[in-house]
Amino acid sequence: MKVADGKGSVKHRPAGTDSSALPPPENKLYYPALDGLRAVAVLMVFTTHYLRLPQFLNWGRMGVDIFFVLSGFLITGILYDSANRKDRYSVFYKRRVLRIFPLYYLVLLLPVLMEPIFRWRLHPALWLWPAYAGNYAPFLWPSDVHGTDTAFEVLRSTRLAFHSFSWNLDHLWSLCVRNSFTLCGRSSCIRCGKEKGYATSA
Secondary structure (H helix, E strand, O other): OEEEOOOOOEEEOOOOOOHHHOOOOOOOOOOHHHHHHHHHHHHHHHHHHHOOOOHHHOOHHHHHHHHHHHHHHHHHHHHHHOOOOOOHHHHHHHHHHHHHHHHHHHHHHHHHHOHHHHOEOOOHHHHHHHHOOHHHHHHHOHHHOOHHHOOOOEEEEOOHHHOOOEEEOHHHHHHHHHHHHHHHHHHHHHHHHHHHOOOOOO
């Protein structure tokens, strides 16, 4: 079986060798090109939302796809590079929680606090957002999808004085997809690790 020795070279080891005895790999690589690619993706999404460009220049969805590919590459790389650490999953998920959860749930908490003022038009599918499942609402309530005025994506006030005010939740769908990938990443890495003979201890 071929394994990398951490210095770029490849060595052979017997198939029965315990992979946990190998020194843990270190992920200290930095890819400046990925920062540039991320900046391009940001511009794609920004121009689609805020500039009125011809249809053939609206590449916002491609920008989101680039973000998904980058996230998948980095998340999978982190899990594989820490394959020999027994606490790799706990450390990984703690970091993800600290990075994503505070702002995500702040966006959801603010309209809850403003409910006595605006009296939002509520929809049962809104309960999916705290579980990172709001992107499945269109499939569960297809008859309630009405373009940009979908009740489970845009909160609108039922009070006449605030009728023009709205609170958008539709931009959270990409985080829902990313979090689903994060949750599924562990089982995928375990399966691939077992097939290739890597350490998969949690």
